[in-house]
Amino acid sequence: MMNVLKTRLIHWRKQVFPLLFWLLLPIIAVILLIQAANAIQADSKVPVGLVVEENTQFAKDLAASIKQTPFIRVYETTEEDAKLKLEQHELDSAFVIKEGYEDNVRKGSRNRLVTSYKSDLSFAYTPVSEMIISYVQQDTGRSKAAHTVKALSDNYSPDQQWSWEEVVTKSKEVEAEESLLHTTFTFADSAKEDEENEITILNTWGLWAVFSILSTLLLFDWVIRENRKSLIPRFTFIRFSYKNYFVLNTLLYTILLFLFDLAAVISFNLFLNEPFAMNIWVLLTYRLMLNAGAFLLALCFNNIYLFYSASFALTLFFGILSGAVIPIEGLTQRFQWLEYVNPLDAFLSGRNSSLWLAVLLFIFALWYVRKEKSDASH
Amino acid sequence: MLHINNLSKKFGKKPILQSISFSVRQGEIIGLVGENGAGKSTLLNILATIQKPSDGNISLNELTYEKDRKDIRKQIGFVPQDIAIWDEFTVEENMIFFEKLAWRRKDKSELKQLCLDMELNKWGEPVKRLSGGMKRKLNLAISLIHDPELLLLDEPTVGIDLKSRKEIGNYLKRQAFHQKKLIIYTSHDMDEINNLCDRVICIGDDPFYKNLLMDMGKDVISF
Ligand SMILES: Nc1ncnc2c1ncn2[C@@H]1O[C@H](COP(=O)(O)OP(=O)(O)O)[C@@H](O)[C@H]1O
Ligand SMILES: [Mg+2]
Numbered sequence: 001m002m003n004v005l006k007t008r009l010i011h012w013r014k015q016v017f018p019l020l021f022w023l024l025l026p027i028i029a030v031i032l033l034i035q036a037a038n039a040i041q042a043d044s045k046v047p048v049g050l051v052v053e054e055n056t057q058f059a060k061d062l063a064a065s066i067k068q069t070p071f072i073r074v075y076e077t078t079e080e081d082a083k084l085k086l087e088q089h090e091l092d093s094a095f096v097i098k099e100g101y102e103d104n105v106r107k108g109s110r111n112r113l114v115t116s117y118k119s120d121l122s123f124a125y126t127p128v129s130e131m132i133i134s135y136v137q138q139d140t141g142r143s144k145a146a147h148t149v150k151a152l153s154d155n156y157s158p159d160q161q162w163s164w165e166e167v168v169t170k171s172k173e174v175e176a177e178e179s180l181l182h183t184t185f186t187f188a189d190s191a192k193e194d195e196e197n198e199i200t201i202l203n204t205w206g207l208w209a210v211f212s213i214l215s216t217l218l219l220f221d222w223v224i225r226e227n228r229k230s231l232i233p234r235f236t237f238i239r240f241s242y243k244n245y246f247v248l249n250t251l252l253y254t255i256l257l258f259l260f261d262l263a264a265v266i267s268f269n270l271f272l273n274e275p276f277a278m279n280i281w282v283l284l285t286y287r288l289m290l291n292a293g294a295f296l297l298a299l300c301f302n303n304i305y306l307f308y309s310a311s312f313a314l315t316l317f318f319g320i321l322s323g324a325v326i327p328i329e330g331l332t333q334r335f336q337w338l339e340y341v342n343p344l345d346a347f348l349s350g351r352n353s354s355l356w357l358a359v360l361l362f363i364f365a366l367w368y369v370r371k372e373k374s375d376a377s378h
Numbered sequence: 379m380l381h382i383n384n385l386s387k388k389f390g391k392k393p394i395l396q397s398i399s400f401s402v403r404q405g406e407i408i409g410l411v412g413e414n415g416a417g418k419s420t421l422l423n424i425l426a427t428i429q430k431p432s433d434g435n436i437s438l439n440e441l442t443y444e445k446d447r448k449d450i451r452k453q454i455g456f457v458p459q460d461i462a463i464w465d466e467f468t469v470e471e472n473m474i475f476f477e478k479l480a481w482r483r484k485d486k487s488e489l490k491q492l493c494l495d496m497e498l499n500k501w502g503e504p505v506k507r508l509s510g511g512m513k514r515k516l517n518l519a520i521s522l523i524h525d526p527e528l529l530l531l532d533e534p535t536v537g538i539d540l541k542s543r544k545e546i547g548n549y550l551k552r553q554a555f556h557q558k559k560l561i562i563y564t565s566h567d568m569d570e571i572n573n574l575c576d577r578v579i580c581i582g583d584d585p586f587y588k589n590l591l592m593d594m595g596k597d598v599i600s601f
Contacts, residue, residue, distance in 0.1 A: 230462045
């Protein structure tokens, strides 16, 4: 095996740059694409100024809910600065949580809790202010309810005293529980939603899976380049038969590519904060399936440029079929069998690619045995 | 000793080789001649275990081709008619590549010496830039890495310059004389055959080569 590796290294030394390029392509392309998509998404968020004048829990909670709103990006600043930036159109609109916010909410006063600024170019002012008003109303409504409950309890069970604070806290608890239920529900519904309402259009491992098909296929052009009729007689007089040479080299390519798959796991964690959730067996069976497939496909070709064209076409086909590039959920829901036929499906849904791997290994075994026979019959 | 006894080969119903019997001693060079399509390559392929005979038996020393194919292969240096080398590699890389996969280990200096022995002195040169003669020499050198006892060469000197041809011929002569190798090779160059070979096997119906060589005073066996 060491000796085969040494012969492989002679080949690899001759093509260091294309080799590295195709090995790194899935990692680099995915990182660039995801980061570009995130940048575009961040740019498309509406910049909104927020001034928090009051330093109470109520004011902080309101500011926090505003910040969590999707599709707006909040800049905390001073009132003066907010007005200036608004004039320069760096902010779409600005909102000031006034000193005395909590007092006013407690008193049930609904006037001048929040001051807002807009310019003649503010296009998101109305929806954003509506949304902030709804948060404020939540607070004032809760306060009003607390006053009512307190009044009721004062009237009907004077021995059991509820303070205004207790009622408000209780109300928030109830809300939190309900929201929790709500979140669990959506989580179960749409498998993968990020914590921060960050909607990712591109799926990191889905993209990687598609780029890996392309890079694996193109790396396996060695099968065609080294499958030379003139060289076959040599293999009768050396330690490795022609097919064993190919099998061992496929193994070497598998080790090399798997190392780069692991590098992808690490890079995606470093650069994209992708959690270390990738199951090693899922990754390995996917790799084995790709390599077995690429090897068998390459065996069918004599013309390397035809093979390249087929590789691009196949990648495009599987990319579309898998929904990793364009979501086609409607299609797979209508035709369930598509999921079984699609070799990417197992990997994308976190399962071992055992079915396809088994099929390909079976064909691989047939190739191995068939060649053996035709050699002996000479 | 190589013994070939009553060997025949048919492709389908078409007989190519019929009842061929001869023996080769250590240190002997045998020339194989005949017109194109006579079956020279087929005979060499059979002796190289690449093809199986339809009939007859062959043995090398104590090993028979029937039973000991694997071991016999380690004793054979086969030089294919088509040049079988990596043309994107240098001479050095080609030698090292095949040494790594060979039955016998040789270090770099031994490999280099093997090339120098047949005056292939372009160690670091990419094969693409070699002349035809140099490529033929490399094709031969690779086949000899594992020090085989029986050398089978299919037109090793075809289409190359006279100087390279002489150098390859002299190398083969030294191999037979000093190393006691058994050498069987094919060529269309009758002067070369006359110079190098101890005996000649002539196959095919055409008596042209046979008569020519007999006139040169060669020991000719024809089938
Ligand atoms: N695998 C094969 N199947 C059928 N016929 C073959 C095969 N190999 C060679 N032949 C035929 O056998 C004859 C001898 O071929 P070959 O040994 O290459 O001749 P030579 O080397 O003397 O020119 C030719 O007529 C060729 O067409
Ligand atoms: Mg021939």
